[in-house]
Amino acid sequence: MAALLCCGYACKPAIKETGAQVKFFDIKEYFQHETTRLTKPNHEVNKSVDHNGDKESKKVKISNWARELNLFTESDINKPAWSKSYTVDSTATNITYKAKYPELKTRYITICRENGKVTAIEIENDTQNILYNTTEKLTYLPGTFYQIEKMQHVKVMGGNSYKIKGEF
Template sequence: MYWYKHIKIFILSASITSGLASCKPDVVAGDNRYFDIKGYFSKEAERLTQLHPHVEKTVKHNKQSESRDLGISSWNDELGLFSGSDINKPAWRNSYKVIKRGNTTVYKAKLPELKTQSITIVNSGNKVQSIDIVNHTSNLLYTSTEKLSYYPDSAYHISKMQHVRLLGVNSYDIDSRF
């Protein structure tokens, strides 16, 4: 279970990164200026928990990979990085530029210090076809870039590159298909 130990480290570091960004108060329900990422992935986790889809998951850590077929016991945890990219905080009310082109909406950060730098949502009518998120965090201890892609009822991909001072560079890729 080589990949299991490394995925725990990945999730721990992602949780710390997300936790730092969540020190601000949450938005009151219904007061969302931007797409409700947190609400969307909460509903997806609930829906997927009901469906119990079979998942083929490949975890790659610094080019070493392992694949498994498994059932996900907690979709809230599994999709946590996605829901942690919520941009509907009161302090960020005017921090994102909204660009709409056809069936695509892009939320682009106006400030480089914001964790979530962009969210791209492609719709077909009222149904989400895909969500792509780019997160970036940089401080004196580390630099981290995450690229998250989600395709409802199909797949999701997480790619993370971390550079930690004194420890070097780590890369993680998670591909899941259901």
């Protein structure tokens, strides 16, 4: 899927908390704008949920887009301490950030653009500790769909998999 994703982001606004310049694509700001944009029309979304193979799908109105897209927003890598923690690979149509260190939760972000507009965002997060391992694959195509795939293995309890997809 990463091969399908393509884009870059030129703006480098200041980080509000510290006044420092944003080094990478501002995921947090982007999804704040998307939350505002998606809240206004209040249209229905075809939402499907798959939990360990149990599937359900229905049309719903999302009342809190900030909560719905929270995993995307939390994948922000623009912390001043992380300014040298990601490699950047960019072309005219895409930019990919890859974590240099295994302890970083956000492993990679790929952002695609066409004609100056974001067309896709793909994120992979990974958390490992002595109690559990969690992997998240997040995909967002503005105006088309968002998808959250999460695999979690808790040492004593076993594994869980979730897949949430919302189609606009």
